[in-house]
Amino acid sequence: MQNTNDCQLSRTTKRCAVDALPPELLLVIFLNNTELVDNWDDHRLTTARYTSQVSRKWRSLILASASIWGRLLNIRKIGQATDEWREELRSRVGDAMLWITGEMLHTCSRPFLTTLLKEKWANVQIFDIVIYQLDPLVEIWPILQSKAPNLEFFAVEAYSSPTLPVIPPIFDDVAPRLRHFQGRPMQSVIPFSPAAPWLTNLRSISFSRTHTVYFIFSVLKSAPLLEMVVIIGSKYLPAEAVTTGEAANALSILLPRLKRLRIHQRHFTEVFSLLKHIKAPPCSLVVTWMRGLETGRSPDIEKTNAVSVEWVSAFVNDHQAKSIILELPEDASRYPLGSSNAHFLSIAVGMPEDSRQIPSFAAEIYIDHSSGYSALRELATCPGLSSVQRLTLVRMPPAAGKELVSLYQAFSSVTELVIDRCCHDNIQAFQLYDSLGSQHRVSIFPLLQTVQVRGCNNFSMFVGSLLDFLEYRARVGSPVLLLDLGEDFDEGFTEDQKIRLRQIDGLVVSKPRNVC
Structure with missing residues (x-):
């Protein structure tokens, strides 16, 4: 029989499996821990320091790797450190690429x-910072006007809005590896030329x-390889400053690799010009707050609505969308400056791989104008x-029920209908316009099996x-099999309503346990 002390000794002296890995593989793991995360919750520097304290072997590997420390230059974290630690960190980066x-x-x-x-500006690979005051940007601007041979993300x-000199140009027009150029759209003050040679290789821009x-x-026109374009405006921009792009009406902007466009x-009128003249494969489009x-x-409104629908159709046809959301904003007053009465119907499209995730496509149709419907x-x-x-x-x-019958009829494969804070006119239309045709054929949602009701604040009028x-x-032979009232449903049914529900063959009603 083995001695208990021998067992204890074998457990304490057994090598850790991770520690048995070759140094090259350990370095790969350590570098993976330096990959960028959300700047608001960036603990990569702390992780590296703690990792270096696990063992002498790990410490020697990490301290000797300038590549690790070059990726950990989070200005917010560094600002919280001591002067000694900042100097130590700067010495550790050596000649590595800097993030x-x-x-x-x-x-x-x-x-x-x-x-x-x-x-070390020539070694900067990723430069992604937020500056709250004027002076720091003015101070570093001459450096940003120097050549950036290794810069990939800017x-x-x-x-703040300082007036920055444009000569020499940013990066001195030399940034051959640059792929992403973002001025952080809401507060961009970075001047650049539309003819800059580094635009040719960009994959994203704002x-x-x-x-x-x-x-x-x-x-x-200078950036044919773009995959993502973000275009941000402002509710504070005066009306006379709005430019429709009429001088560019003859242009066709070819972006064959575009995957996402956000406006x-x-x-x-700007939205119309952009959607009319950008020629791209069916891609993700998000247009908000026109x-x-x-x-x-x-x-002009008719043209804008029409071109928006063209983009919707192209995306839906190409991506075999499995989920679509038609939504009127909860609070129209959220629309900026003079748009308090605006009503935009948002069309959001989900992808086949997960129809319940946040849609990758959203366009707005202005339905306060007759051209909207x-x-x-x-x-x-x-x-x-x-x-x-x-x-x-x-x-x-309410008008949507009558106005959109032909649209609803096009959803011939819908099996699940979610009704969220809609008035009773909408669901009445599903029955009324079917019954006008034939009592024995369902033309709206013929495959419907599930109806979900969400957020109905006036259920007594809707029920x-x-x-x-x-x-x-049920009467025409296309019964709904499941009525799902959701967890937020807090109103009960009257006895007469319960009787009517029980008389619908095959219907299952799902509701919270505390609701009768």
Whole structure:
């Protein structure tokens, strides 16, 4: 029989499996721990320090690796450190490629950043910082005007608007490896030329409220490899400063690799110009908070609605969308400056791999104008709608039930209908316009099996139309099998309503346990 002390000894002297790995593989693991995360929650530097204290072997490997320390230059974390530690960190980076990230919150981090950039700007691979004051940006700007031979990612968010000299140009026009150029769109003050040679290799770019559509077009013509474009406006931009891009109307901007286009708070005429002239494969489009529609000319509004539907149709057809959300904003007053009465119907599209995730496509149709519903009815001709299996209707206006019958009929494969804070007129339309055709054929959602009701604040007015719809479906031979009332449902049924539900063959009602 083995001695107990021998067992104890063998356990304490047994080598850790990770420690048995070769140094080269350990370094790969340590480098993986330095990969960038959200700057608001960046503990990579702390992780590296703790890792170096695990064993002598790990410590020697980490301290000797300039590549590890070169990736850990988070300005916010460095600003919280002592002067001695900042100097130690600067000595450890050696000649490695540098990843400089984070917010400049502490004045003590400013000289560290300036000195580091003066010494090693040519080694900077990632530069992604937030600056809250004017002076630091002005101080480092001459350095940013130097050649950047290794720079791959550049993003600066500056909460001030200094006038920066444009000669020499940023990066001195030399940044051959640059792939991502972001001025942090809401607060961009970084000047650059639309003819800069480094634009040719970009994969993503963002434009701020100061960039006109004509400038944007000029840049996009120089950047054919772009995969993501972000264009941000501002609710504070005066109306007379809005540019429609008429000077660029003859242009076709070819972006064959574009995967995502986001447009936020831009005047609707600018949105039209962008969507009309950018020629790209069906890609993810997110358009939000268009401005100026409530005072716009009818022909211009019609053109904007029509081109938006063209992008929706192309995306749905190409990506075989499984989920679509039609939603009216909860609070129209959220729309900026003069848009308090605006009503935009948002069309959000989910992807086949997970129809319940945040949609990768969202466009807005202005339905306070007659062309809005016309454009949506035009969407009904989109063949791809027949692949949608889950349709969600959120706060749909009363008129939508009657106006969008042809659109609803195009969703021929929907098996799950989610009704979220909609009025009873909508569900009445599903029954009324079916019954006008034939009592024995369902033309709206013929494959429907599940109805979910969410957030119904006035269920007593809605429930009658809901029961009528469920009874109608059963009567014509296309019964709903599951009525899901959700966890937030807190109203009960009357005895008469319970009887009606029980008389619908095959219907299962799912509701919270505390609701009768």
